[in-house]
Amino acid sequence: MIARLRRRVRTASWLWLALVTIAALVVSAPALQLGLLADDFFQLGYAEGLFGPKSPWSLYLFALDDPAATAAHTARGSLPWWTEPHFRFAHLRPLSSVLVWFDHRVLPRGSMWPHVHSLLWMVAFLAIALHALVTVLGRKLAWIALPAIALGEPMAWMVGWLANRCAIVSACFGLLALALHVRRRRAWRSSSRAAVLEGVLWLLAFAAGEYALCVLAFVLSWELAVPRDRLRVRALALAPALVAALAFAITYLAIGCGVYGATTYVDPLSDPAAFVGELASRVTRTAGEVLLVVPGEIERLWPRFAWSGIPQRVFLGVESDVPGRALRHAWLSGVVTTLVCTLAWWAARPHLRRFERRGVAVLVWGGLLGLFPLAAIPPATRALLIPGIGGAALLGISSARVAGGIAASGNSPSNPPHTSTA
Secondary structure (H helix, E strand, O other): OHHHHHHHHHHHHHHHHHHHHHHHHHHHHHHHHOOOOOHHHHHHHHHOOEOEOOOHHHOOEEEOOOHHHHHHHHHHOOOOOOOOOOOEEEOOOHHHHHHHHHHHHOOOOOOOHHHHHHHHHHHHHHHHHHHHHHHHHOHHHHHHHHHHHHOOHHHHHHHHOHHHHHHHHHHHHHHHHHHHHHHHHHOOOOOHHHHHHHHHHHHHHHHHOOOHHHHHHHHHHHHHHOOOOOHHHHHHHOHHHHHHHHHHHHHHHHHOOEEEOOOOOOOOOOOHHHHHHHHHHHHHHHHHHHHHOOOOOHHHHHHHHHHHOOOOHHHHHHHOOHHHHHHHHHHHHHHHHHHHHHHHHHHHHHHOOHHHHHHHHHHHHHHHHOHHHHOOOOOOHHHOOOOHHHHHHHHHHHHHHHHHHHHHHHOEOOEOHHHHHO
16 A cells, blocks of 8 residues: 555656656747857857867866966957956866867757757756755655746756856756765765765766855755754765865866956955955845845846836836945845745744755755855856755745645535545
């Protein structure tokens, strides 16, 4: 009886994954008609050798601190004439770089196949995300959260912009590592083989890009919220992830990666004061987008809600006066997000089991923690796929509240308890 029930649940889970994946493919199909965008052209030039020799793993090293190379770029027009001589714009994403090189050098030029490549990563990501969500949240909330991730706007950026594929590649390996970490920590006896495998997955996640830091935030949140072990035990459990992160950081610094001389990117290593100055505003605005779909980009605030009938004058105080509008946007987003999320948690909490409450807390707080490294760039929807998992968990508890209310209304003298449960 139990074995038959488990088979039915597994079958239902696979069917639900298939339905959500098909829906995501249908919604994302227009990406097949897109061409190259922004950074894609630079990477095509690098792959073709237009800017000198470039290895397949270094296509995201757009500009290292090399005044001679910068001067050559400005002379030929590939960088504007006012570019800072020590301009630096380099990301450590060797695995994602090789995949982009494959697009440009192996797949037919100008075809839809590079975007098909991205869609295949999306399919893999959805299966991995469901596995990780079930591990952390349980099946009920995981099923609710998955469509929010699959059909959200960040996913469109994953399949539409080839250079941005690095985020979903990093997420695939990072979420596998997260699920393995949680299972390993729940096991009665820790397995050294599982710890090694987790470390390999983290290395692959960081090889795909710095977005692995956003997944690492979920693991840190889980260790803070769930186990009751001593601090030393928790620290040792984090060793596979932290060793991979340390290896990434050492390589990052040794190569000279980072950003310098750009107007909107703020490097926490080369300009920590500017990074700290932008931190509160950028994290608050992106938190509003992750949890409530309130755009973090100021220019998109009113267009997002134009359909709602809210008078445009409500947003004028935010959008006008360029020097101060980011702060006002942050205040608006922060206040609304805090109120709505607090009410949603208060209303849904009685309808959640203990492990579900902990799972939601892990994903929401982990998603918010993952916004801190993203504060190096201006608020951008394209970067929010991984932190958006926390927003999907919030949608799950809101749906649980609705379902709980329906069940409670059905539990009346004329409707026996077993009827409402069914």
